[in-house]
Amino acid sequence: MAVDVPALAGPPGRRARLRFSALLWRRPWLKALGLLSPPLAAFLLVYIGALVVLFVSSFWTVDSFTGKLVHHWTLSNFRQIFDTSQPYLRIAGRTIGIAAAVTATDALLAFPLGYFMARLARPRVRGLLFVMILLPLWSSYLVRIYAWRTILAHDGAINWALNGLGLPDQNIDYTNWAMWIVFSYVWLPFMVLPVYAALERIPDSYLEASADMGARGARTLRAIVIPLALPGIVAGSIFTFSLTLGDYITPLLVGGPSSSFIGNVVYDFIGINANVPFAAAFAVVPVLVMGIYLLIARRLGAFEAL
């Protein structure tokens, strides 16, 4: 503020405003700070702050009689989670396993679809496909899950069709297979869009060059298309993986007797004796998994494709 400012005309209020704007012009970082700090502070306080509180409280316990928090540092919550005689590792494994299976399925489904849309379809067909992929997102997520329940049910559409063909009944409603199918369906659009965007960005000249040098379709696909589309697939997988990892409604609605996800356990424990510390400790698991996943995804260039 000690910078000498030439005398300005006008009332003192206007002069101060002009001096302030001159200062901002001379010190661009000040301007950036002023613009960024409110959203940044909110982000730090609300989001990072909440994460820190979560992490800290996972080292506390709860008095099981009164349900009050005991602020006494202990690793007992984590010890319980990693105790193999307890169900928690199994539940975490199931959650991560299904999230991975859903991600792989969606990648396999989205790649040919995205390729067709980006490189082969005419604009009119492409537009139609876009609408068809995005249309389910206009209806509630719950409606789509319930729709799948009627499809998979004992007397549902699949069994009706199977019986019509003279085949025996399928029996996959309320199983982990049902969860896999429903998750794959629900999160598919989040994979198709980034894959499409990545494929669309590949210049035609690359493919032509590959063909000119004698590579056949399979070779071009392997050497050119897939490596260039990979960041898109990884970007899509961040969505499908994290959305499945955090879900707890689908397991409740279509899961069978062994279908609890991490989210279900967290939800159950918060209600009981308000055992927030244990829930927090278990909630740290997906945070860590996602952190590792994002690090790998960054290595693979996913963030350039977003």
Next chain:
Amino acid sequence: MIRIKRVHVLAAAVVAALCVPAAGIGSGKGLPTKIGKGEGALNVIEWAAYTDPSFAKRFEQQTGCIIHRKDAGSSNEMVALMRSGGGGGGGQYDLVSASGDASLRLIYGGDVQPINIKLIPSWKQFLPIFKSPAHNTVDGVHYGVSVQWGPNTLIYNTKAVKPAPTSWSAIYSKKYKGKITVPNNPIQIADAALYLEKTQPKLGIRDPYELTKPQLDAATKLLEQQKPLLKRYWNSATDEIADFKNGDVVIGAGWPYQTLQLKAAKAPVEETIPKEGATGWADTWMLAKRAPHPNCAYKWMAYVTTPQVEAKQALVFGETPVNPKACPYMNKIQKGSCAAYHLNQPLSYYNTIHFWKTPVAQCGWQKANDCMDYNAWQQAWTQVTG
């Protein structure tokens, strides 16, 4: 944290001070002796339809207390809501329609306050077992007024399940493998414990809600053996109805509500209370410790337990009144409904029903402190279902 608590104590004190003149507290015990003028509003945490407009509208017109509802999906959610905002209903909620598996948690957690049961005139008409039940009355102090109840019955498809089951063994045996359903609720452990109490006397189970470690382990083991036989654990009454309707399940534990809905849809089902007896739920309207509208809350507790309203609520929700004087009113609304909901049954029938209560460490029957509390039950349930 300490500062926050002080603020809350202060807020509670202010609320309490405001309530004192309005509620007319004058007795030595600190309980109100008469119901004062309504505050114009009543905020409740309830099971959906527990303040159904079909009977609550008249209350609002009579008292001027406008009801604001927060529906909860489970007992755990109710407890969590009561504990939000510093506990005691957060200074926001007045009443909670807690089931027996939540009520003791609220009492010991200090989230609800004692009430003067004399201000609820219909209480004298209640069936004796609902006047001071263990799930809402501690050491003779009432923390709320019983409102409705229902048994957890064995429901079965009469075409697929033959002969008709008479024992809970039907849901623990391989005969109906893959066609069985039970509720997804830790309190379901009590059903297993009740079955073990009768079939394995060696375990020495005296009360299905007061289990020692070996007893809880035995119940957990039974439930783990049951799990491969299940189609699924049901999460809502409509889930179970749908599964019975489409034939996914043919036998399971449920409520009379499901049976009546299924029968109304012409599904071939029956329900029974097996020879081992059954568990049951009983709900209590409880007064939040920091209730901002205590007079409206008392007015509601007095209103909702009158025979006419009890009858209406029973038929809206599909459960049984605690006030037997509701019987003729039920029959007037729906012929034969008093018998259909077992309200005309003798005391011996009620004695076969073991009402939900929150498991706590103190075992009443052996005057010891080594019973498994609800936290342990929840962990055991996660162990089984996870």
